[in-house]
Amino acid sequence: MLENRIREIMQFISDNQSQGNSLFSGLVGSSIYTAYYYKRYRLEKTYNLLILQLEQIINNLKEYNGSLHFEDGLIGIICGLNIVNEILEYSVFENDYFQVYYEFIYNYTLKNFEQGNYDLFYGGGGGYVSLSSFPSKLNKVRISKLFDTLISTSVVSKTKEMLWLDSQNRKITNKEYFNFGLAHGMPAIWIILTKMATSLSESKQKVALSTVKSSLKSMDKYILNHGDYMFSEFPIGIQLNSKLIEDSPDNRISSKLSWCYGDLSIAYALTYCGKTLKSNDLYERGVKLGLYTLHRSDLKSAALEDSCLCHGASSCVMLYDSLSTLTGESAFIKARERWIQLSESFKRPYLYEFLKLENRDDHHNLLTGSVGVGFVYFSIIDKKFKEWQKIFLV
Secondary structure (H helix, E strand, O other), rough: OOHHHHHHHHHHHOOOOOOOOOOOHHHHHHHHHHHHHHHHOOOHHHHHHHHHHHHHHHHHHHHHOOOOOOOOOHHHHHHHHHHHHHHOOOOOOOOOOOHHHHHHHHHHHHHHOOOOOOOOOOHHHHHHHOOOOOOOOHHHHHHHHHHHHHHHHHHHHHHOOOEEEEEHHHHHHOOOOOEOOOOOOOOOHHHHHHHHHHHOOHHHHHHHHHHHHHHHHHHOOOOOOOOOOOOOOEEEEEEEEEOOOOOHHHOOOOOOOOOOOHHHHHHHHHHHHHHHHHHHHHHHHHHHHHHHOOOOOOOOOOOOOOOOOOOOHHHHHHHHHHHHHHHOOOHHHHHHHHHHHHHOEEOOOEEOOOOOOOOOOOOOOOOOOOOHHHHHHHHHHOOOHHHHHHHHHO
């Protein structure tokens, strides 16, 4: 079944030209999919399509003057192209083609961290993910600088809470906010700090562990107490007043079961950080939260309306699969199979129904379209096809 879906999505990509270069919604995401497809099936026509895609991307880069961000701009494009090289296990470009971009991406990441912008899509978080696609260039001195800078921008000195303010929310609403989602919030910071610490000294790893534990303790103050499995344990986030104090507990909103927000992504982050930093407390808390999410086993209780990788059923497939790999828990394997079925429930002839209110064919969109679903299915049928997950911090 999954292989048929993978072929259908590849056919969409072949038949329709992607709009734009971006990683999450354009040609770069499609080229990663094409590279996977070629690696698995070794079709000459697929390789020829991949070369055409890459030539178009490179030509567009020569006069690029668009966004710089990970989600829709240059930093994501470079990361995606590095992933294509990794998938193919040899470079389809001239040697050191991307090195010219390395210094720029490092400075972008450091500047955003200094400004308190850790956002995965539009800030330093995405910059760090892109930097990590240059493993031979990212040295310990620079990692340590990024690590220290990110920790220094928490509000612990002002509020005694090891939490970070959501700079994107401030930009959009002019209000302060603690974001508890993986796409824009605390779990992303935990994972990034943990990834950085693993290549640094033991003392830095201890700092990372202490920081994650303190941050979780701060988040625990805001747990929802509905006592109903229809609700998440953690809210989406916390709206703050000018003194960085919660406006009202009534503003706490239960979250979806998905990658971008919710208990499932928090459970993955805690389990990953606990296992990597050798903390039984964090690890067991992550597993416990992951098991708690199993009660939300249908679309209604999970508050999902589509299959997309950002906030839909396929993201649950990815996260339960990853939790099963980290823990070996059979319950997570069963949940993964359940969510594959629910993801397929959105299948319509020739396309997936991602946005209920729009009749859109989002087959090129990695974040909210068929390409993202196809990536998840690739990783299920072949465990070697997981390089793409790094862009989601999984």
